Every structure is written in structure tokens, then in C-alpha cells.
Amino acid sequence: MKEISGAQILLEVLQEQGVEVIFGYPGGAVINLYDCLPDYSCRHFLVRHEQAAVHAADGYARATGKTGVALVTSGPGATNTVTGLATASMDSIPMVVFTGQVPTPLIGNDAFQEADIVGISRPCTKHNFLVKRVEDLERIINEAFHIAGSGRPGPVLIDLPKDVIAGKCLKKAATKTLLKGYNPNYAGHPGQIQRAMEIIFKAKKPVFYVGGGVVLADAAKELTELARSLRIPVTTTLMGLGAFPEDDELSLGMLGMHGTYRANMAVTESDVLVALGARFDDRVTGRVDKFAADAKIIHIDIDPTSISKNVNVDIPIVGDVADVLGKMLDLMKSSETETKACAGGHDAWLAEVARWRDLHKLSYQQDDIIKPQFVVEKIGELTRDKNPIVSTEVGQNQMWAAQFFTFTEPRSWLTSGGLGTMGYGLPAAMGAQVAFPERLVIDIAGDGSIQMNSQELATVVQYNLPVKVIILNNGYLGMVRQWQELFFDKHYSSTTMDHAPDFVKLADAYGALGLRATKPEEVEPVLRQAFAHPGPVVVDIVVAAEENVYPMVPAGEAISNMLLV
């Protein structure tokens, strides 16, 4: 055997891990790696900002379920990944990010482009490593992929000093990982699952509260079967959208601050709440002591820290949600009488839910100015048979997309839920488009957040990634403006975006197609043109400036206390 360089070892291990795509940006500290890159099968996509490399890897991971990979240089390259890492960490997205580092003898010397990225990224990664010897590199990369993709997934950062990448050693195939303290629990406790099923069978007003964990665990099929067999209504969080088909009559839509009236009422009135891969986030629960106050709560999650963190739980089940749902289905199938009684016993409850649905539907008034909700509905209508992937930026655009698009498939929805990262949508869409070149990928954006990573239009044009960016342009930082309108006496401090660029010209400058709609009747033809175009498109849609997102639960209030239109 011949000694090979750290750079070669890294790229070989990536191949062994099945990595096909790297999003990255070169620099002095990783120049040796970039030198070897063309010799290997991984495709590299050169982004225009390191933050976008991480979001693209994130979008790729969400759409495929595989671990996303990003590669950047030391110093500013590394610090620019922090928002992307925090975004992925909050939403439990599997990812490995490689950062360059100054040579080991210089670490701590304030060398050129030195940053203590292991220290900086510690709280926003699942784990991170500084590789000090080239001999450790292979083991560490394998450990990183194992950590990123198993248990509750998350981003892992590997810091690579330049001398480690340049150093040489023998590559030993399949080095054993040495993780004494890491052993996530996949199998749910059978006794707890049995107890949970007994409670579910007896429930009169049950609700499934479904989070992103169901998408991450690829458990949508099991969930759908259980909910339909037992006729239990399902609400999803922002992260859980797509885990249960929203065109099913059991779907309550999204819950929480901008959830539907029926979802928030059903959770409030429920007698048994089954939380699946969800973490009782404050945007979901509102005032905690009023959240499902009379319900027995069953909580299934692979992360023990999520259980009884915000809300006390009656039946905790630590395990993989697909495993637990599988066992629940087995129990259900072996208990025919209970299943029948349970499914047949929910008529009154489902009638109540239907009454709430009819009382306050999600709605808006389309007049002579384009309403953003109308645009989202049109996007849904025109793409129904195309199985599109939808990403969003953050703010009103994100909430309208979540409310007015009908999600039926998991892994088709890319949004920064936990961190709420503006500028996420375009690079994430880019990552998903790389994974699925044939699918329609749409970024529903606002005029504010698109400007946070609009430089990536250069990337999508360079690689001909036919992403469609639909800007709901209201001239405001809309969500903050909405809060100012409702709670700060319309004091619109620093939320007017008076000097936005001409987005059509911007698209044109990058070599993408730019389109615009200013009247309601222009929306459909412009969207049709955009979706038919083979390359990337930016559609600037001038929408009603002061439209609000409703329902809205004011921060800290019970979720049954909604402001409605």
C-alpha cells in the first residue's frame, strides 16, 4: 500500500460514504483539497457565499434524506457557515461541513484567516472535530457521518488544518469508530407503546400532533395508515408539513401561532394528544399551561431531551418514530375489536372538528390588488400534477406558503422552522434542484429575504439549475410590519424596503429570466410562463402591501385565542 495525502483520504472516504455532491467555496487553507477534487466522482458546486453552501447542503439533505456536505476555507469561510449550521441544528438536518484551518503549528497564533471555528460552532452543531493528525482523519470522517445521520440528526463540523490535508499516511479501510458515549435508542419501549395504545383506543377526542421528526424518520406512511385506520385527526407543525396528506379529511392543517382555527381548537379541546417527532416549540404551544390542558399527552421522540422539556408528558416513548409507529400498527392489527370501536367512536369528535373547519376557514379577499395568498394558491393549482418541491424564505411569505399550499408528500417542503433564517430559501432550493434535476423546485420568497442571498442567482445560472423564485413583493419586511401594526400602534420603524432593486433587471443581470405581475389577471399567465421555462426564473409579484397573516395567536397567549382576519 502507498501513503496518500489527507486530501485524498478525505475524498476517498466521501466516495465510500456515497457522497455525490459537495457545495463549497475554495480558499488558501483548502487549496490542496481542491487540487485533488477533480480526480474524484463527487460533483462540486461553487456557490457565491459560504452561508449558501451550507443551506444548499441542507436543502439537498431535506429533499433526499441523505447527509448533505459542504466544504469551505478557514477564517471567514468557516465563520460564514455559522448561520447555516444553526439552521440545520435547530431543524435536525443531517450534514457534514468541512472547514479549512491554518496549519497546526500556527493554531492559536492569530494567523491569517484563522478562526476558532470548533469553539464558535460548538453550540450550533450536533458535534464537531478538530483533526490534529492525518492518521485520525479517516476515522473522524466516518464518525462524523455516523453522528450526523443517526439518532436525532444534525450538522457535524470537521476542522481540517492545512498540514493535516497535505500530510500523508496509509489509508486503512473501515477504521472502527470509537464513540463510547453515543448510542441512540431506536426501539421504543414495548410496555410504554402498549400503554399508549390503550389510551389511544379509549380516547374520545384524540389528535395526532406531528412534527418534523416524522419526515426525518420517513414515517409518513405508518402515520397515515394509523390515523386513517383509527380515524384520528392529524395536525402538523411547520416542520411536519407533508408528513400527512393535507387533502385528507382527517387533516387539520398546521397548528400554532399561524395555525388553522380547527387545528388550534382541536388540540385545545383534545382528551389525548399524541406528539410524534415534535418538540413543543413555543410557536406551537403558545401559553404552555393552556396547551392541551385537559389531555393525556403521549410523546414519541428519539431525543430524550425533548421529552418533558416544555410540557409535562404522561407517556414518554423514546425511540425512532417509524419503529414506534410500526409497533403501534402491529398492536392495532392484533386488536380488531378495539380498533373498530375506536374508529367508530370518533363521529362526534370529527363532526366537531368539521364545525370548526367551516366556522373559520383560511381565507382572504381577492380584489383589484394581487393578494399573496392568491399567488400561493395559484402556484399550488398550477403545479398539482408536477410533484413540486417548495422552499421558502422566512416571514409572511413562509406562513402563507405553509397555509395556502396543499402538502401531500414528505420531503417536498424546505423551510427554516426553528431558527427562522431569512435567505434560506434560494440556496436550499438550489440544493434540492441538484438532487432532483427533473423536478419543479420553487422558492416562495419575500422582497426582504430574497436580498439576503440573491447572489446565488449566479450559481443557479452557472449550473443551469432551473429554480423558480417567486417573490411576494409587498415593499415591507412584512412579518415585522404586521407585529408593528398590531402591537406597536403602526409604528413602522425600519420595516419599509424603499430601495429594493428591480428584481426583473436583477434576474436579467445574472442571466436568469425575470418576469413581473402587477395585476391579478397577470398572475396565472406569468406563473405558467415561469414553470414552462427550462432555466432559472425570478418572478416579481407586486402584492398588497399591508396584508396580514391570519389566524394569529399573539405571543404568549393560549393557542385558542386567535386573531381572525
Place this chain on the structure above:
Amino acid sequence: MKHIISVLVENEFGVLSRIASLFSGRGFNIESLTVAETEDKTISSMTIVTIGDDHIIEQITKQLNKLINVIKVVELTESVQMAREMVLLKFAVNSGPKRLELLRLVDVYQGRVLELGARSLIAELTGERAKIEAALEVLSPFAIKEMSRTGMVALARDGVKN
């Protein structure tokens, strides 16, 4: 309420900082923290004294367990632990009756005199926290020039259920 948490961690670069940043990032208190190698050089033992209600202590132990480098977390309740703390005290004291009194008190607390100079005295005290606190109160009228405390170290007793 005070709790003692014993944590076994991989003896690796940066582990202390992971634990410290977990506590600061999530707003948990650390009253004292000691760390040293165990009989196995690849593993370190930490004893953390912290304050919080049951809910917070549950979160602390779960969050510690979640760290990749943490091998084992045990909350040591009063009945199952042996806990000790050491303190070194430097007194400004000349030869004379005051010094005799000080030597006698150090002896009462089973302390040891490590250094006796013309103008100062260094003593070592070891014991349970309550004993250390009591000794410090009794010794406080003497001129304590400097003091260094180790914080608590603890082990679970054998054969006692936690």
C-alpha cells in the same frame, strides 16, 4: 436545591469546554466543577455541583448525556455518595498565643499544617462540605490572606441503590 452530578467523559481536547458551554448556553448553574483523569487514562471524571429543581436537574442530566463525548452521567443523591472537598488556607499570623489558638482549631478539624513561617501559616482541610463550611466560619476571625478550594469530588457508594 443542590445536586451532585458525576460525569464520565472521554479524555479529549475540548470536552471541558463542551460541558461549560452547555451549562452557560442553557442557563444552568455550576456551583463547582472538578475534573481529572480516572484509572483509565482515556476517561476523565467530572463532579459537578449544581442548583435547580427536579425539572432542571432532569434536563441537565439529559443534555449532558446527549453530548457525544459524555459516557455516563449519574446524579448522586445524599444517601448514595461519598463527597469530599479540600481547602487550602493561608493565614497572616505571627508566633504568639493567636497562632497557638489557630493551630489548635486546625487540629480540631483534623486539618494539617503544610507550612509554618515567621509571619504566615498554610493549612489544609479536607471533608464534607458541611464540615468545611463550619471550619471556615470558626477560622474566619483569623486573618485569612488567601484561600483555594477544590470544589467537590464524589463517588457513588457500593451496594446502595441510587
